Amino acid sequence: MSNEGMKFEIFIEELFKDIGKLRVRKNIHYHLKKRFSKKTLKIVQVDVQFYDFLNKYIVECKYLSKGNVNDDVVNKVKKNLGYLGLEKAIIATNQDFHLQAKRLAKKHGIKLYNGKIIQSLDYDRMSLAGEILQKIKGKTIEDKIKKINLRNYSQKPYIQKCYMN
Numbered sequence: 832m833s834n835e836g837m838k839f840e841i842f843i844e845e846l847f848k849d850i851g852k853l854r855v856r857k858n859i860h861y862h863l864k865k866r867f868s869k870k871t872l873k874i875v876q877v878d879v880q881f882y883d884f885l886n887k888y889i890v891e892c893k894y895l896s897k898g899n900v901n902d903d904v905v906n907k908v909k910k911n912l913g914y915l916g917l918e919k920a921i922i923a924t925n926q927d928f929h930l931q932a933k934r935l936a937k938k939h940g941i942k943l944y945n946g947k948i949i950q951s952l953d954y955d956r957m958s959l960a961g962e963i964l965q966k967i968k969g970k971t972i973e974d975k976i977k978k979i980n981l982r983n984y985s986q987k988p989y990i991q992k993c994y995m996n
Contacts, residue, residue, distance in 0.1 A: 833894070834981060835894045835896070835976060835977075836892070836893075836894045837981060837986065838894075838976045838977070838979040838981065839892050839893075839894035839923075839925060839976055840857055840858070840878050840879060840892045841857065841979050841981075841984050842972065842975060842976050842979060843857075843878070843879050843890060843892050843923050843949075844856075844857040844879050846949070846952055846953060846956065847879065847881050847890075849956040850952060850955060850956050852881035852882065852883055852888075853881060853882040853883065853884075854880075854881060854882045855879065855880070855881040856879070856880055856881070857878065857879050858876070858877075858878065858986070858987075858988045859876070859877040859880055859988065859990075860874055860875070860876050860877075860988040860990050861874065861875040861876075861877065861914070861915060862874055862990060863875060863914060873914065875911050875914050875915060876988070877889045877890070877891075877911065877915075878890055878891055878892040879892060883919075886918075886919045887917055887919065888917075888919040888920060888921055889908070889911060889912070889915070889917060889919070889920050889921075890920070890921045890922070890923055891904060891907070891908050891911075891920070891921070891922045891923070892923050892924070893922065893923070893924040893925075893926075894924070894925050894976070895924060895925065895926045897926070898926065899924075899926055899927045899928055899929045899932070900922060900924045900926065900927070900928045900929065900932055901929050901931070901932055902929065902931045902932040902935045904922055904932065905922065905932050905935040905936045905939070905941060906935070908920045908922055908941055909935075909939050909941065912939075912941075918940070919940075920941045920942070921941070921942045921943070921944055922936065922941060922942070922943050922944070923944040923949060924944070924945055924946065925946045925949065925972060925973065925976070926945065926946055927945045927946065928943050928945060946972065949972055950971065950972050953972055953975070
């Protein structure tokens with residue numbers, strides 16, 4: 832993963848914390864095992880997860896320098912939901928999504944957050960004065976992502992055991 836990709840995950844983690852999501856974590860590795868077995872059958876990596884009242888969401892973050900997110904990413908997220916026994920997911924990108932990815936995500940109930948939606952959420956987390964200043968200065972999410980110093984954040988994964996039936 833690129834440095835920008837890691838910075839984007841940190842940006843999304845901080846964004847969800849600031850807009851009031853609960854128990855927000857980044858870089859979770861689910862070790863899927865059968866009950867009463869020590870052997871890990873599969874490791875599912877989740878970029879960001881959070882709780883929204885009773886629901887647990889997983890978030891797949893895709894930072895792209897150009898182009899749009901395709902349906903392969905939607906298929907990966909759908910598989911991960913199945914492995915983890917979850918129903919709620921978001922795919923977040925700084926760009927946009929191909930039409931086929933939009934259709935597939937809608938079919939499976941996966942929310943898509945493109946760069947415009949993320950910029951809007953970023954404005955929502957600031958006070959009115961902060962939002963006006965940001966618009967005047969022209970700061971975009973790209974500017975904020977570039978300014979993140981990776982040394983200030985742990986890259987160590989959070990390990991979570993998960994048992995399969």
